Amino acid sequence: MAVALVIVGVPMTLAGALLYVLPGPGSPVLVIGLATLITGLVMLGSRAGQG
Secondary structure, eight states: OHHHHHHHHHHHHHHHHHHHHSSSOOHHHHHHHHHHHHHHHHHHHHTTTOO
């Protein structure tokens, strides 16, 4: 699940950043992409010590 969130979060963040720089409504996409990416990374980090 965490890897899926990271895989989805990276392109959403990049697309949101591109839309934010270009004239357009990029803020919602950027925020959702960053939230998804950070959530996935935190989930991966919390499992790193287990093994």
